[in-house]
Amino acid sequence: MRWLLVLIPLVSLSPQFTRWTWPVAVVALAGSLPMMWLPTRPGWLLPGGLIVLATASGILWVLHPASLISVVVFTTIFYAARFLPLRAALVIGVVMAAAMTAQFLRYHVSLRSALLDFSMTAVVILLGLVRRGRAARLEQTELALARARTAAEEHAVAAALAERARIARELHDVLAHSLSGLALNLQGARLMLVRDGASPEALAQIERAQQLAGDGLAEARKAVAALREDPVPLERAIDDLLAGYRLDTRAAAELTVRGEPRPVDAATGTTLLRAVQEALSNSRKHAPGARVQVELVYSADEVEVTVLDHQGRRPTPGAVPGYGLRGMRERAELLGGRLATGPGEDGWRVQLTVPA
Template structure:
């Protein structure tokens, strides 16, 4: 650590300690008591240096000036709770001390400036400005000279500035609160808009897409049962179509439950959450590959490298969906091609490789499709990345790099 860094660290520590002291519950009382002691000491010194007619006048000054010193500083203890009353008492006694006795202590000057700042920050702006107005007038009309003249000029220039600084600080704090409130309102509106959009999408999926998928399942089953003399292979294909449609309908209902989760009532949400099944993960990968083999009648291999470990549920879902989409693309654009699905567990990542031995890029990734972009979005959503293109030795390759171990897993 350099000298400059150490200096900044010490300054930050002192600033933090100063803030803790200033915001403590007894800070005003301590500050008022300390200022009063200083004011009394200064007042006694001023009384000793004041020429008077006789010992009675000198004794009177030794009583009056310390009392004025107390009156100009002790009300500081009330400044945090009652800034208006403290400002009225301190300002009045300071003006009285200057006009009647042509004297003022340095402690009174500091107390007056602190009072002006605090009154400007916590009180009404107009009375705060009026409380600082007498001092420029006294600076112009005050006949005294020496130290008192210097303190009067300082007070005349700094008291209005302290009031304006307090008002500016309060305006800044109010502006920050207003910005925070506007941000909360904007976030609430955005959240409500998103909920409304999810509800609209859920209605569209339920009323249109889910209806058509269910019709596909019904028609496939009807065709299998109602067509006389159908070959066994054809009946098996129709049965597979019906099973796929019903599986898609189950996934659709699960998605509808997620979309409606934020818009349903609390009791309905709890019931719906209890009815929904968990999202698929890598444990269901064998079932996915078995279904792909049955539908495509092509070889589909699962290759594991490295010891498997628990992943974040979101990462597992993304991996499952990427494999699912890659298998669908292979069946659609390279029918009959063999597919290898490779899961490589490394120390800090899961690497997915889905490769087919089909014709390659021109057939596997036609223009205008959304499968590859959807897979990239899924990988990016969990902090990973995905590449897709022709494999070096032929066919098409999808390669994903996803984050590794779930930190919350035991």
């Protein structure tokens, strides 16, 4: 179709000229070639083609004024039929037809040549309308695809939120209720042991079990809250973990935040918090009493948390990583993040980076 646009001016002009045939052919090609590369949205090619056409028409006017009208007519009609509103294109078509009629009358063009020119004009109009229809269909298809993608994304988000709400309900109904019942039973058992004069060791074990049940209940509630809430107050949650570490170990623990803090989604926030929690738990076991530094860094498209315990001991060479470390790594990989662990300046370093 595009090559046809180039050949039409040559076909219509060739019967009318002898020694001017080659100059006219060159000018017709110059005015028609830009139309071959016009995309769906013309951008710079439309004004560029008009500039080429104007320059070529000026040259043709000097060479042979009678030939100018055909090149201008075909190119202008195609541009109008392709890009302008239909009403404006109709007006331009009428004007161009009048110009062609005036040319035929002035230069006494034969009936055969006149019919050929009018036929070529009709073909050019048809080509322009066909291109317009194709462009409109392509634009509608792109719009439909964009709407379908948006709908699919919204559906996926809604499904994920519904699944999170379901999991939160299950956790609340099963874990929270079970742990609450366990805590009450342990409290009753402790009272019975006190009444019966049980040994201090037995009472200590019961109290330890009560503490574990309480901690598990608190973690279950945090998990439910993380599933039901989109934004996670990351800095405050890490501060709470460090406060618990200071209370348990009587050691220093501080948080440093770099970059501009911003809300993160529940999955990202929970993963970062679990990494800090696991690192603090390892510090309690392997470096009791060690000072801990936590650094939270917000970059353009990532959030990074680093936990460094000073005087932390390295794992035994060849030791198998614990389930906590393995769980951290799996969480990071699910989010497209990365986990790095190893010796720091004077302790053990855990660094988790996730997209956010």
